[in-house]
Amino acid sequence: MAQNSASRPAPSASPQPAAGRTYPNGNPALGYNPPGVRNTDSAVPLHPRAPVVHDYACEGPAPGSLAFRWTYGSNVAAKNRDPRVQVVQYNEDTFVLRQNVCVHWEAPFTYLLFGNRGALLIDAGATADARHYPLRETVDAIITRWCQARGRTNVPLTVALTSGEDVAQNQGLVQFAGRPGTTIVPRPLAVMQRFYGLDRSWPRDTGRVDLGDRMIEVIPTPGTHRDGVTFYDPYCDILFTGDLLFPGKINIGNDRDFVAALERLQAFAASRPVKWILGGHVEMMFVPGKYYPRFATYKPYERVLEMTPDLLDDAIRSAQAVQGKDIMLIRPDFVLFNGVSPDQRTKVWPEGVPNINPPHPF
Secondary structure (H helix, E strand, O other): OOEOOOOOOOOOOOOOOOOOOOOOOOOOOOOOOOHHHOOOOOOOOOOOOOOOEOOOOOOOOOOOOOOOOOOOEOOOHHHOOOOOEEEEEEEOOEEEEEEOOOOOOOOOEEEEEEOOOOEEEEOOOOOOOOOOOOHHHHHHHHHHHHHHHHOOOOOOEEEEOOOOOOHHHHHHHHHHOOOOOEEEOOOOHHHHHHHOOOOOOOOOOOEEEEOOOOEEEEEEOOOOOOOOEEEEEOOOOEEEEEOOOOOOEEEEOOHHHHHHHHHHHHHHHHHOOOOEEEEOOOOEEOOOOOEOOOOOOEOOOEOOOOEOOOHHHHHHHHHHHHOOOOEEEEOOOOEEEEOOOOOOOOOOOOOOOOOOOOOOOO
16 A cells, blocks of 8 residues: 555554565555455545655556446447446556447557656557547546546656557547647557667566556567557556457458567566456357357456466467467467458467357347
């Protein structure tokens, strides 16, 4: 729990931390700070008198929850009444936003992360028109509420993309043009590389985005797009992979780069703790190997968004199997398309993937 000594008097008889262990964000022995929230700001005063400073150097991944169901659209998109942007608070400094599937069938995810001196929005969705997809309005509302809870007036925002080439993740970028206190990472490949300090070492090295004691690492991962990057958050131990790896139909742009990018992520994950891999979409059903077709606006049986890091092994083996071939490869948690249309059909069901028919939605 972040401490604000100016506004919270010390308890008269506080339990002491365990020997040899300090708790910069609060003592979990206190009744208001149980283990599930020991690294969060649950006991921040309602009206802090000074800016609250969070210590992001927690032991293990910060607690967070994705235990919910995403809105799944409607058979008749025009009649859908769900929010245009669904917002889920993973924890007090991490938000997951999803575009309504009836606004755009790809229903991309965006991620909003906060640090002590800045915020980062990863990706910008598939729709430019704020009347249909009010991304900036939603982000502004989250920032306002976060600042009120932290005793701040505002926080600088950086808007970055997992790929500037991906039209399902870059269209909402125009909504942030001219927004005060906002830095937009440039889309052209060469300019983006210079922004992260990778113009001479792409794709070998990693860049960084400093949010203030929460340092987000930027890993070059071209393969589905030439300018693809993956973001790593060492506070929550999450890799944000965009279109490179997600539970859905992955269209490979360059199979050699794709294999190299996955191997680079695997090597990175071997040196860093990774709890979840969160991609840019969900297109798979909870039935292994089954996925929704393009343009579907009703997806009641979606697989969960989060992927475990061990799926990198399967992804690498699958990517190596399709390299140099025009082929579609079905796996339980994703489907690879290399040199073929995403509408490709196959009657050959791969070994090891059960061919189970999904239930009828109606």
